[in-house]
Amino acid sequence: MESFLASIGQYMFHLFGLMAVGGALALVFSKNAIHSIVGFLLAMLAVAGCYLCLSAEFIAVAQLLVYAGGIVVLFLFVVMLVEMTKYKEKGLFQVQTGWAVGAVLAGAVAIISVFWRTWFGPNATVALTLPPDLARGLDVGHQNAEAVSRGIFAQYLLPFEILSVILLVALVGAVVLAKTERV
């Protein structure tokens, strides 16, 4: 059983990654906004699976809670508030779509050439691996929530507090922006 799990563990990341990319493509290229949200949900669930494969269990569960539980529902509420059916016939894409796709493809070719060199070039055998002394000293995989909480509440306390202030500002700002004029 252990060897079976270890053997499929190599392929689970690629499976989840391809699911994420497929969901992202469905998000960009579907006509209906609800279908786009379903593609977004699929991409977020697949990214949570990728986190599980990278032995970040706490981040995976937080991803499920925040994205699949909160943000997708928020997007659904806004689609319900904003009636979009009357714009369906006006065209899906911008006028500069050709230029934009060309620019993105040019950047993609540039980065893919870098990937190509690291996979097939003379440096292809140099892989980024875990140094063994670090792996014994600080194991991120085991007791993941404890390690993350030590990181957040002890080592990086100041960014966490700044984030809490930003969340308060976002809360007040959302209320001010979305309230009606009469109140």
Place this chain on the structure above:
Amino acid sequence: MNDAASMNSVLFISFLLFSVGVAGVLIRRNVLIILMCVELMLNAANLNLVAFARHSGTVAGQAFALLVMGLAAAEVTIGLALVVALYRKKDTIQVDQINLLKG
């Protein structure tokens, strides 16, 4: 657990997600789709952070991935409030019809 996914494949999946997000921001007219594509790009960056946290054996990448997640939630809240306010004012959410700043 042994090496479940090599660094190259993680970086490549993250790169694919990011480029799909950039393409969606550039080519779609709907503000909601553009916001979702921004979220997609943040997730690609998060995937990189978690992968580097695993491969360096420290917890900093995972901690900052969690902080980025909270920041993304704040950002989408403000963005959706702006969308609702814009829809009340202009009666549309197509970005090519919102051209009040055009000179």
